[in-house]
Amino acid sequence: MIQKAELINEFSQRAAENKAAYFIGAGISIPYGLPDFENLIRELAKGRIDLKIKPNHNFPEIAQYILNASSHDKSPILKQIQCRFNIPYNKNKSTYLDSIAKSNVSTIWTTNFDTLIEQSLEYCGKKYISKNTDFDFKKEFETTDDCEVLKIHGDIYSNDIIITKNDYEDFNLTHPVTIRRLEQDLLTKSLLFIGYSYKDNIQSIINNVRQLTDGKSQTRHYMILSPEKKKNSQKLQKLWIQDLERYGIHVYLLENGFPELAEMLEKICLKSKGKSVFVTGSHYDASNEMAKKLGKKLHKIDDLILNYGHSDGIGKTVCSSYAQKCVKSSEQLPAHIRIFANPYSLCDKWDNQDALLGQLTAFREDLLGKTQIMIAFPGKKGTLSEVKIGLKKGVIIVPVFYEDDDFKAEILKFPEITATLEKYANFYLEKLLKNSVGVDDIILCLESILN
Numbered sequence: 001m002i003q004k005a006e007l008i009n010e011f012s013q014r015a016a017e018n019k020a021a022y023f024i025g026a027g028i029s030i031p032y033g034l035p036d037f038e039n040l041i042r043e044l045a046k047g048r049i050d051l052k053i054k055p056n057h058n059f060p061e062i063a064q065y066i067l068n069a070s071s072h073d074k075s076p077i078l079k080q081i082q083c084r085f086n087i088p089y090n091k092n093k094s095t096y097l098d099s100i101a102k103s104n105v106s107t108i109w110t111t112n113f114d115t116l117i118e119q120s121l122e123y124c125g126k127k128y129i130s131k132n133t134d135f136d137f138k139k140e141f142e143t144t145d146d147c148e149v150l151k152i153h154g155d156i157y158s159n160d161i162i163i164t165k166n167d168y169e170d171f172n173l174t175h176p177v178t179i180r181r182l183e184q185d186l187l188t189k190s191l192l193f194i195g196y197s198y199k200d201n202i203q204s205i206i207n208n209v210r211q212l213t214d215g216k217s218q219t220r221h222y223m224i225l226s227p228e229k230k231k232n233s234q235k236l237q238k239l240w241i242q243d244l245e246r247y248g249i250h251v252y253l254l255e256n257g258f259p260e261l262a263e264m265l266e267k268i269c270l271k272s273k274g275k276s277v278f279v280t281g282s283h284y285d286a287s288n289e290m291a292k293k294l295g296k297k298l299h300k301i302d303d304l305i306l307n308y309g310h311s312d313g314i315g316k317t318v319c320s321s322y323a324q325k326c327v328k329s330s331e332q333l334p335a336h337i338r339i340f341a342n343p344y345s346l347c348d349k350w351d352n353q354d355a356l357l358g359q360l361t362a363f364r365e366d367l368l369g370k371t372q373i374m375i376a377f378p379g380k381k382g383t384l385s386e387v388k389i390g391l392k393k394g395v396i397i398v399p400v401f402y403e404d405d406d407f408k409a410e411i412l413k414f415p416e417i418t419a420t421l422e423k424y425a426n427f428y429l430e431k432l433l434k435n436s437v438g439v440d441d442i443i444l445c446l447e448s449i450l451n
Contacts (some may be wrong), residue, residue, distance in 0.1 A: 001241060002250040007222050008264060012271035014190040020272070021107035021185055022100055025202060027195030027226070029114055030258075031093040034085060036197075041066075043084065044077060055233075064165035074160070081113055081163075082156040089119035096194075099265035101126055101147075102394030104272040104370060107185060109150045111202070112195075113161060117149050125365055125392055132158045137177040152178060152205070168204050186219070192268075193223040193249070194261070198240040209247045221249045224264065226257060269394055273372040275450050276338075278307040280386050281314030281377025281400075288317055290400075291377065293439045295321025299329070301446060307371050309364070309386075310342040314377045340367040368393050373449055375400065375442060378407035387411070396420050398428070398445055401435050408435075424449045 014020040026036040035043060041062050042053040048066050070076055091098070097120035100108065108117055121128045131137050132151035152175075154161035162171060172179055185191065186209055196202045209221065223244065228237045241251045254260050277298065285291070295318040298304055308319040319337065326336050342363055364386055368374070374390045376383060376399045384407075387397055397417045401408045411417060421429040428445040431437050 002222065002252050004252055004264065007224070007250070007252045008267050008271065010220065011190055011192050011222055012268050015103060015105050015268070015272035016274035018104075018106065019189050020105050021109055021189045021191050022105055023191045023193045023205070024100070024108060024110040024112060024117065025193070025195030026112055027197070028096050028100075029087075029112060029116055029195070031095070032087050032090070032114075032116065034087065034114060040081075040084075044080065058165075060163065060165045060168050063163045067164050067166075077163070078161065081161065085112075085114040085156050087114055087116060089116060089123060091123065094120055094123075095262045096265055098124065099262070099269040099394070102369075103265075103269040104274075106147045107150065107189065108147065109152060109182075109185070109191070111153045111205070112151070113153070113155045115155060115157075121147055121149070124394075125389070126369065127365075130155075133160075134175040134177050137175075137181050150178075150181070152182070171204065186221075188219070190219055191221045193221070194265075196223065197225065197228070198237050206244070206247055206249070209249065219248070221247075223249050223251045224254065224261060225251055226254050226261075270372050270396070270449075273370055274305055275301065275303050276305045276307055276370060276372045277375060277446065278309060278367060278371040278373070278390075278395075279315055279318040279375045279377070280309060280311070280379065280383050282379040282383065283311055283313040285313045285377070286317060288314055288377070290439060291317040292321045294318055294375070294442060295323075296325050297439055297443050298322050298446075299325035300443070301450070304336065306337050307367055308337055308339045309367055310339055314379070338370070340364075364389050365393075368395055371395050373398055373446060375446075376411070378402055378405060383407075384410055387414070387417075391416060396424070396449055398442065398449075399432065400437055400442065401432060403435055421445075 011020055026034065030036075037059050038053065038055060041057075041059045044066050045051060045053055045062065048069050049062075051062070051065070053062065067074060067077065094116070097116055100117070101120040101124040110117060115130075118128060118130055126147055128147040128149055129139075130149040130151065131139065132155045137150075151158075153163070162168065193202070225237070225241070228234045241253070244251055279291070279294070281288075281291070291314050298306065298318070299322055306319060306322050309315050323333060323337060326333055340363075368386065368390045371390065371393075373396045374387070376387055376397055378400070390397055391414060397411075397414075398421070399408075399411045399417065401411075418429060421432070425445040425448040428437070428441055428448075431441055
């Protein structure tokens with residue numbers, strides 16, 4: 001089995017390189033009260049076949065018996081599933097989904113029928129394309145701006161879903177384009193399976209891993225599992241974990257259940273964006289000495305990527321001094337600086353106009369979706385708008401206060417900012433509230449978070 005830190009670091013690094021994908025099972029929807037595969041079959045069997053469903057049953061086979069008992073009419077089963085899985089998004093129940101949606105992973109495979117993943121992406125302001133039929137998979141595989149939700153077994157809006165023995169047996173024939181896409185991702189991306197157990201409807205996917213890769217891929221895949229409670233089930237799980245290694249799937253067994261899973265996904269969410277930092281503040285503060293010094297000091301952090309928002313003032317000052325240090329060190333700028341377009345920098349009259357803040361939000365979505373930490377110097381409406389977008393996308397906000405001004409009052413309205421600083425760099429929070437932060441404090445804060 002793989003160690004927790006090893007899994008987090010390896011998968012996050014692949015995600016930062018845009019070479020990672022999630023593979024999500026029913027366990028992620030548990031907080032919503034949705035059933036896993038075993039309990040779904042139990043619900044469908046009630047009133048249709050006289051059989052007590054047990055954990056060791058072959059669930060697709062039981063689903064086939066249910067369909068046979070319904071005169072091979074699948075529509076009543078589909079209708080029941082549509083009603084059962086049509087659940088609205090609730091932020092308070094979506095710890096795992098939020099971390100997944102906010103991460104720098106643009107490919108999400110799932111065997112789930114519900115639309116909670118899509119709803120979570122919408123809540124986080126992330127564009128997505130959902131594909132739930134083989135016809136959908138014929139569309140362009142990837143886009144640069146959108147997240148793909150690939151529903152390999154269909155969903156509540158599909159005309160059909162994969163659930164019976166016959167569905168699984170014919171899958172390679174009925175879904176050839178889906179299979180080709182799965183092969184592509186298995187060979188080029190690291191997949192992280194979460195929300196599954198050895199009893200779930202994942203075995204056919206696991207078999208595809210072996211058949212499709214056929215020893216051709218050196219790509220490592222990962223799975224996070226909850227430990228079984230019963231002794232015999234624990235033995236079976238252990239044997240399954242050992243067997244998964246021959247498929248190139250490395251397993252971490254949770255020691256603290258779902259709270260630990262939530263913690264791991266949160267860390268992956270942050271680290272998946274790489275050591276990326278975005279500095280913002282007033283457009284008019286172009287000669288800020290603290291910003292100049294910060295740009296130079298940022299260069300001391302290994303592998304740091306500065307996301308430049310193409311704005312004047314603080315952002316431009318930091319980027320210029322950072323770029324100068326890179327050039328003097330004979331380093332390639334594209335490896336250290338990413339530039340994101342900002343039409344607002346072209347016209348001073350647009351600054352701080354309420355009517356235009358919505359458009360600014362649209363221009364900042366991509367930048368902040370690829371940022372782990374935002375350093376926010378005092379600024380006006382544009383800066384505060386970026387802070388709000390960043391919070392929605394899971395960015396850690398590191399504010400800088402000069403004095404007890406309006407900016408400080410606005411920032412302190414967001415308790416999540418101070419709570420996160422207290423968690424990762426409490427020393428910085430103490431200095432921040434005293435208005436005594438210096439450049440070295442900012443660097444130490446960044447290193448505490450990044451490490």
